[in-house]
Structure formats: structure tokens, C-alpha cells
Amino acid sequence: MPGPRISIILAGLLTWLLFAPTPSHAIWIAGTSFEHEALAEDVYSNAATVATADPAVPVPLPNSETPLVITNSTAASDAAGDLGFSAAWFNTRNLNGVTEGDRLGVRQETFLTQPYPDGDRGYTISDGEGLIVLTFDPVDVSGYADVTVSVTAFLFTTDYEPEDSLVIEAQTDAGTVALIDTTTTGIEGSIAEGTFVPLTAALPEAATSVQVVVAYESNLLIELLMVDDIRIEAGTRVLPEPATSAALAWLAWPTRRRRRR
Ligand SMILES: [Ca+2]
Ligand SMILES: [Ca+2]
Ligand SMILES: [Ca+2]
Ligand SMILES: [Ca+2]
Numbered sequence: 001m002p003g004p005r006i007s008i009i010l011a012g013l014l015t016w017l018l019f020a021p022t023p024s025h026a027i028w029i030a031g032t033s034f035e036h037e038a039l040a041e042d043v044y045s046n047a048a049t050v051a052t053a054d055p056a057v058p059v060p061l062p063n064s065e066t067p068l069v070i071t072n073s074t075a076a077s078d079a080a081g082d083l084g085f086s087a088a089w090f091n092t093r094n095l096n097g098v099t100e101g102d103r104l105g106v107r108q109e110t111f112l113t114q115p116y117p118d119g120d121r122g123y124t125i126s127d128g129e130g131l132i133v134l135t136f137d138p139v140d141v142s143g144y145a146d147v148t149v150s151v152t153a154f155l156f157t158t159d160y161e162p163e164d165s166l167v168i169e170a171q172t173d174a175g176t177v178a179l180i181d182t183t184t185t186g187i188e189g190s191i192a193e194g195t196f197v198p199l200t201a202a203l204p205e206a207a208t209s210v211q212v213v214v215a216y217e218s219n220l221l222i223e224l225l226m227v228d229d230i231r232i233e234a235g236t237r238v239l240p241e242p243a244t245s246a247a248l249a250w251l252a253w254p255t256r257r258r259r260r261r
Pocket of ligand 3: 157158159160188193
């Protein structure tokens with residue numbers, strides 16, 4: 001049995017090894033790459049996305065019978081270990097939004113000349129003729145430090161007007177951070193077009209929950225957005241796992257026992 005001083009040194013060393021920041025080996029918390037949803041060679045229509053809709057009221061975009069996956073329930077996503085998501089449309093332009101068959105939801109776009117950043121499918125949003133908001137399930141990040149949110153985005157190469165915008169943000173209980181926000185700058189010049197661009201933001205250290213939101217305002221089929229490889233990761237686990245606690249307790253045990261004498 002090691003002496004008390006050795007025990008303390010060993011415990012300290014083990015603690016440092018376990019809790020030292022490991023930026024090159026991020027700890028996976030949650031995410032999705034849309035690889036477990038069904039694929040359909042079809043387009044999506046929703047008769048409620050019309051020019052007369054109240055701009056302040058979101059129009060939910062449920063799955064179609066095709067089946068095109070626009071929204072995935074938490075339960076269905078949990079089965080695959082993925083993050084769930086849901087989509088809604090807002091009438092921001094007094095146009096008929098996704099009434100005519102648009103590319104939307106989990107898709108495998110065959111026009112791509114480069115691979116998806118992960119797997120062989122992603123989430124496409126195009127020709128919304130209004131604002132489409134894709135919201136991912138909330139994630140508990142308490143017990144982690146140096147938490148980051150990453151989303152990889154692809155915008156088809158075209159001329160975006162100032163009214164078009166892309167906002168991807170991480171909404172936390174300690175504030176919202178943007179991975180990208182083109183609402184004041186416009187899309188042109190704010191992000192490379194025609195390629196997958198990884199976007200990352202660090203969460204406030206006080207955040208204990210986070211929700212990733214993608215909001216895309218556009219009006220043409222060619223103004224096509226894809227997102228993929230959604231990741232919520234940590235640099236450090238703050239709370240020790242039970243096995244770790246047991247190991248530390250064992251190393252400290254001789255010290256405690258001697259003190260009690
Ligand atoms: Ca993917
Ligand atoms: Ca449309
Ligand atoms: Ca452009
Ligand atoms: Ca446009």
C-alpha cells in the first residue's frame with residue numbers, strides 16, 4: 001500500500017490527467033448527421049404556408065407521407081442516438097412558401113461534386129419564400145466545460161439579395177451565441193458559396209443547456225442551403241464519472257485512514 005504522501009501525489013496526478021483540457025480530443029455530448037432518417041426522392045409541399053398566414057405565427061412543417069423527413073421526434077432520434085429536430089415556416093414576404101414542391105428536409109443532393117462533411121446526406125432548405133426555422137432538441141451541457149457547437153453549412157453559388165439571410169445560433173440559458181448571422185451584412189461576402197463551410201461557436205461557461213437553431217430566409221430554388229454534421233462537444237468533463245470517483249477514493253483512502261488514528 002503506498003504511503004500517504006505518495007497517495008496524495010498519485011491522486012493529484014490522476015486528477016490532472018483526467019481533468020486537464022484536451023482540445024484535440026473533444027468530448028461528444030450530442031449531435032446528428034442525418035444519417036439515420038429515411039430518404040425519399042421527392043419534394044415537399046405544405047398547403048398552410050400561404051401569403052395570408054399571420055407573420056407572427058409559425059406554421060409547423062410536419063413530415064409528408066412520402067416519407068420526407070422534415071421533422072424528427074425526440075423518441076425516434078433517441079433510438080438512433082441522434083439529436084431530434086423540427087421545422088417551421090414564417091410568412092415574412094407575403095408569398096406562398098412551400099406550396100409548390102420544394103427541396104426540404106433530410107436529403108441526398110445528387111448535384112454535389114464534393115462529399116457531405118459526414119456520411120452521405122444532410123438537411124436541405126430551399127425556396128422557402130419566407131423564413132424557415134430548423135430547431136434542434138435542447139441539450140443538457142451541465143457537467144461540461146469549454147462546450148462548442150458546430151454546424152457545417154453549404155450555400156449554393158448564386159446572387160443572394162439583401163433580403164435573404166442565414167442565421168445559425170446556439171441559444172443557451174446564459175445567452176445566445178451566433179455561428180453566423182448575415183441579417184445586417186447580407187449573405188454575399190459573409191460566407192463562401194458552393195462549398196461546405198464548418199462554423200463553430202464557444203458557449204458561455206455558465207450555460208447548462210443549449211439549443212441549436214438554423215433560420216434561413218430565401219425565395220428561390222437556387223438559393224439552396226444544406227446543413228450537416230451538427231455537433232455539441234466539450235473540451236472537459238467537469239463532473240467525474242463514477243469509476244473515476246471510485247479510483248480517486250481508493251488512492252486517498254490510506255491518507256484518510258491514517259488521519260483518523
Ligand atoms: Ca450527414
Ligand atoms: Ca417555394
Ligand atoms: Ca453569391
Ligand atoms: Ca433571394
